[in-house]
Amino acid sequence: GENVEQHPSTLSVQEGDSAVIKCTYSDSASNYFPWYKQELGKGPQLIIDIRSNVGEKKDQRIAVTLNKTAKHFSLHITETQPEDSAVYFCAASREGAQKLVFGQGTRLTINP
Protein backbone atom coordinates (compact mmCIF):
# COMPACT_ATOMS: atom_id res chain seq x y z
CA GLY A 1 0.00 0.00 0.00
CA GLU A 2 0.87 3.68 -0.08
CA ASN A 3 3.47 5.06 2.32
CA VAL A 4 3.98 8.79 2.82
CA GLU A 5 7.09 10.15 4.52
CA GLN A 6 7.21 13.77 5.69
CA HIS A 7 10.09 15.91 6.91
CA PRO A 8 11.16 17.76 8.87
CA SER A 9 9.14 16.78 11.95
CA THR A 10 9.69 20.24 13.43
CA LEU A 11 10.54 23.53 11.76
CA SER A 12 11.16 26.92 13.31
CA VAL A 13 11.46 30.06 11.16
CA GLN A 14 11.57 33.79 11.75
CA GLU A 15 8.45 35.74 10.93
CA GLY A 16 8.62 36.94 7.34
CA ASP A 17 10.92 34.13 6.20
CA SER A 18 9.85 31.18 4.03
CA ALA A 19 9.10 27.64 5.20
CA VAL A 20 9.34 24.47 3.13
CA ILE A 21 7.95 21.05 4.08
CA LYS A 22 8.68 17.98 1.96
CA CYS A 23 6.91 14.67 1.43
CA THR A 24 7.70 11.54 -0.53
CA TYR A 25 5.25 8.82 -1.52
CA SER A 26 5.68 5.24 -2.63
CA ASP A 27 2.67 4.43 -4.84
CA SER A 28 3.24 5.64 -8.39
CA ALA A 29 -0.52 5.41 -9.00
CA SER A 30 -1.23 8.16 -6.47
CA ASN A 31 -2.41 11.31 -8.20
CA TYR A 32 -3.96 13.55 -5.55
CA PHE A 33 -1.86 15.32 -2.94
CA PRO A 34 -3.57 17.55 -0.35
CA TRP A 35 -2.03 19.52 2.49
CA TYR A 36 -3.82 19.97 5.80
CA LYS A 37 -3.18 22.43 8.64
CA GLN A 38 -4.06 21.38 12.17
CA GLU A 39 -4.25 23.88 15.02
CA LEU A 40 -4.30 22.83 18.64
CA GLY A 41 -7.53 21.11 19.63
CA LYS A 42 -8.95 21.22 16.11
CA GLY A 43 -9.28 18.83 13.23
CA PRO A 44 -7.08 19.08 10.13
CA GLN A 45 -8.17 21.72 7.63
CA LEU A 46 -7.49 21.46 3.90
CA ILE A 47 -5.34 24.40 2.79
CA ILE A 48 -4.22 23.46 -0.71
CA ASP A 49 -4.10 20.42 -2.96
CA ILE A 50 -2.52 19.40 -6.25
CA ARG A 51 -3.30 16.76 -8.83
CA SER A 52 -0.75 14.92 -10.90
CA ASN A 53 -1.57 16.71 -14.13
CA VAL A 54 0.11 19.90 -12.85
CA GLY A 55 3.54 20.56 -11.40
CA GLU A 56 2.80 23.58 -9.28
CA LYS A 57 -0.15 25.36 -7.71
CA LYS A 58 -0.21 28.63 -5.83
CA ASP A 59 -2.72 30.31 -3.54
CA GLN A 60 -1.54 33.65 -2.15
CA ARG A 61 1.37 32.88 0.22
CA ILE A 62 1.06 29.11 -0.14
CA ALA A 63 2.34 27.00 -3.02
CA VAL A 64 2.71 23.29 -3.63
CA THR A 65 5.07 21.65 -6.11
CA LEU A 66 4.94 18.07 -7.39
CA ASN A 67 7.65 15.95 -8.99
CA LYS A 68 5.97 12.75 -10.19
CA THR A 69 9.17 11.22 -11.47
CA ALA A 70 10.86 11.51 -8.10
CA LYS A 71 7.58 10.90 -6.22
CA HIS A 72 7.87 13.88 -3.98
CA PHE A 73 5.89 17.03 -3.32
CA SER A 74 6.49 20.11 -1.20
CA LEU A 75 4.60 22.86 0.58
CA HIS A 76 6.05 26.37 0.43
CA ILE A 77 4.86 29.18 2.69
CA THR A 78 6.25 32.63 2.00
CA GLU A 79 6.21 35.74 4.20
CA THR A 80 5.34 33.62 7.22
CA GLN A 81 3.14 35.05 9.94
CA PRO A 82 2.55 33.97 13.57
CA GLU A 83 -0.85 32.53 12.61
CA ASP A 84 0.94 30.08 10.31
CA SER A 85 2.17 28.25 13.43
CA ALA A 86 0.47 24.82 13.43
CA VAL A 87 1.04 21.19 12.50
CA TYR A 88 0.98 20.54 8.76
CA PHE A 89 0.20 17.17 7.17
CA CYS A 90 0.70 16.02 3.61
CA ALA A 91 -1.36 13.16 2.21
CA ALA A 92 -1.77 11.12 -0.94
CA SER A 93 -4.45 9.08 -2.65
CA ARG A 94 -5.23 7.35 -5.93
CA GLU A 95 -7.86 8.46 -8.40
CA GLY A 96 -11.23 7.31 -7.15
CA ALA A 97 -9.89 6.20 -3.79
CA GLN A 98 -11.82 7.00 -0.68
CA LYS A 99 -9.03 7.11 1.84
CA LEU A 100 -6.07 9.39 2.29
CA VAL A 101 -2.68 8.23 3.53
CA PHE A 102 -1.12 10.92 5.70
CA GLY A 103 2.46 11.81 6.51
CA GLN A 104 3.62 12.05 10.11
CA GLY A 105 3.23 15.83 10.31
CA THR A 106 5.49 18.87 10.68
CA ARG A 107 5.18 21.21 13.64
CA LEU A 108 5.85 24.68 12.25
CA THR A 109 6.68 27.49 14.67
CA ILE A 110 6.91 31.09 13.49
CA ASN A 111 9.09 33.18 15.78
CA PRO A 112 8.17 36.88 16.03
Added chain:
Amino acid sequence: GAGVSQTPSNKVTEKGKYVELRCDPISGHTALYWYRQSLGQGPEFLIYFQGTGAADDSGLPNDRFFAVRPEGSVSTLKIQRTERGDSAVYLCASSLTGTANYGYTFGSGTRLTVV
Protein backbone atom coordinates in the same frame (compact mmCIF):
# COMPACT_ATOMS: atom_id res chain seq x y z
CA GLY B 1 -24.88 22.34 10.80
CA ALA B 2 -22.08 24.32 9.23
CA GLY B 3 -19.35 21.84 10.05
CA VAL B 4 -18.70 18.29 11.18
CA SER B 5 -19.67 17.91 14.83
CA GLN B 6 -18.14 15.28 17.12
CA THR B 7 -19.22 14.45 20.64
CA PRO B 8 -17.95 14.16 23.24
CA SER B 9 -14.86 16.29 22.72
CA ASN B 10 -13.08 14.38 25.50
CA LYS B 11 -13.74 10.96 26.95
CA VAL B 12 -11.90 9.25 29.78
CA THR B 13 -12.75 5.62 30.39
CA GLU B 14 -11.38 2.71 32.34
CA LYS B 15 -9.66 -0.19 30.67
CA GLY B 16 -12.17 -2.83 29.68
CA LYS B 17 -15.14 -0.47 29.36
CA TYR B 18 -17.28 0.17 26.28
CA VAL B 19 -17.37 3.59 24.59
CA GLU B 20 -19.36 5.24 21.84
CA LEU B 21 -18.16 8.23 19.85
CA ARG B 22 -20.61 10.24 17.77
CA CYS B 23 -20.18 12.11 14.49
CA ASP B 24 -22.65 14.49 12.86
CA PRO B 25 -21.52 15.17 9.27
CA ILE B 26 -22.23 18.21 7.15
CA SER B 27 -25.82 18.08 5.95
CA GLY B 28 -26.05 16.47 2.53
CA HIS B 29 -22.62 14.83 2.65
CA THR B 30 -23.11 11.21 1.71
CA ALA B 31 -19.56 10.09 2.45
CA LEU B 32 -18.33 9.79 6.04
CA TYR B 33 -14.92 8.70 7.30
CA TRP B 34 -13.39 7.81 10.64
CA TYR B 35 -9.67 8.28 11.25
CA ARG B 36 -7.55 7.74 14.35
CA GLN B 37 -4.70 10.08 15.27
CA SER B 38 -2.17 8.93 17.82
CA LEU B 39 0.02 11.47 19.59
CA GLY B 40 2.55 13.01 17.21
CA GLN B 41 1.27 11.07 14.19
CA GLY B 42 -0.84 11.73 11.14
CA PRO B 43 -4.43 10.50 10.93
CA GLU B 44 -4.86 6.82 10.04
CA PHE B 45 -7.88 5.57 8.14
CA LEU B 46 -10.36 3.37 10.00
CA ILE B 47 -13.61 3.12 8.02
CA TYR B 48 -15.57 4.79 5.22
CA PHE B 49 -19.34 4.96 4.76
CA GLN B 50 -21.20 5.77 1.58
CA GLY B 51 -24.74 6.36 2.71
CA THR B 52 -25.70 3.76 5.29
CA GLY B 53 -23.24 1.08 4.32
CA ALA B 54 -19.63 0.62 5.31
CA ALA B 55 -17.93 0.61 1.91
CA ASP B 56 -14.44 0.07 3.33
CA ASP B 57 -13.66 -1.02 6.89
CA SER B 58 -10.14 -2.23 6.16
CA GLY B 59 -8.59 0.17 8.68
CA LEU B 60 -10.42 -1.09 11.75
CA PRO B 61 -7.64 -2.59 13.89
CA ASN B 62 -9.61 -5.56 15.30
CA ASP B 63 -13.11 -6.78 16.07
CA ARG B 64 -13.39 -4.62 19.18
CA PHE B 65 -14.02 -1.68 16.84
CA PHE B 66 -17.32 -1.27 15.05
CA ALA B 67 -19.11 1.67 13.42
CA VAL B 68 -22.65 2.26 12.23
CA ARG B 69 -24.52 4.88 10.23
CA PRO B 70 -28.11 3.59 10.28
CA GLU B 71 -29.84 6.50 8.54
CA GLY B 72 -27.02 7.70 6.34
CA SER B 73 -26.29 10.76 8.45
CA VAL B 74 -25.03 10.47 12.06
CA SER B 75 -22.40 7.81 12.67
CA THR B 76 -21.29 6.13 15.88
CA LEU B 77 -17.91 4.50 16.41
CA LYS B 78 -18.10 1.82 19.07
CA ILE B 79 -15.14 0.36 20.93
CA GLN B 80 -15.57 -2.67 23.17
CA ARG B 81 -13.24 -3.79 25.97
CA THR B 82 -11.11 -0.69 25.62
CA GLU B 83 -7.35 -0.99 26.02
CA ARG B 84 -4.78 1.68 26.92
CA GLY B 85 -3.47 1.47 23.36
CA ASP B 86 -6.82 2.74 22.10
CA SER B 87 -6.02 6.17 23.56
CA ALA B 88 -5.95 8.63 20.66
CA VAL B 89 -7.93 11.38 18.97
CA TYR B 90 -10.70 9.92 16.83
CA LEU B 91 -11.47 12.15 13.87
CA CYS B 92 -14.56 12.09 11.71
CA ALA B 93 -14.73 13.67 8.27
CA SER B 94 -17.37 14.02 5.61
CA SER B 95 -17.40 14.87 1.93
CA LEU B 96 -19.96 15.52 -0.76
CA THR B 97 -18.58 12.84 -3.06
CA GLY B 98 -17.31 9.38 -2.31
CA THR B 99 -13.73 10.05 -3.26
CA ALA B 100 -10.86 11.67 -1.39
CA ASN B 101 -9.83 13.67 -4.43
CA TYR B 102 -11.88 16.68 -3.48
CA GLY B 103 -10.80 16.93 0.12
CA TYR B 104 -12.51 16.19 3.36
CA THR B 105 -13.96 18.40 6.07
CA PHE B 106 -12.82 17.11 9.44
CA GLY B 107 -14.46 17.57 12.81
CA SER B 108 -12.44 18.60 15.86
CA GLY B 109 -12.21 15.04 17.07
CA THR B 110 -12.88 13.11 20.26
CA ARG B 111 -9.87 12.68 22.51
CA LEU B 112 -10.20 9.22 24.07
CA THR B 113 -8.09 8.39 27.10
CA VAL B 114 -8.16 4.85 28.48
CA VAL B 115 -6.81 4.63 32.03
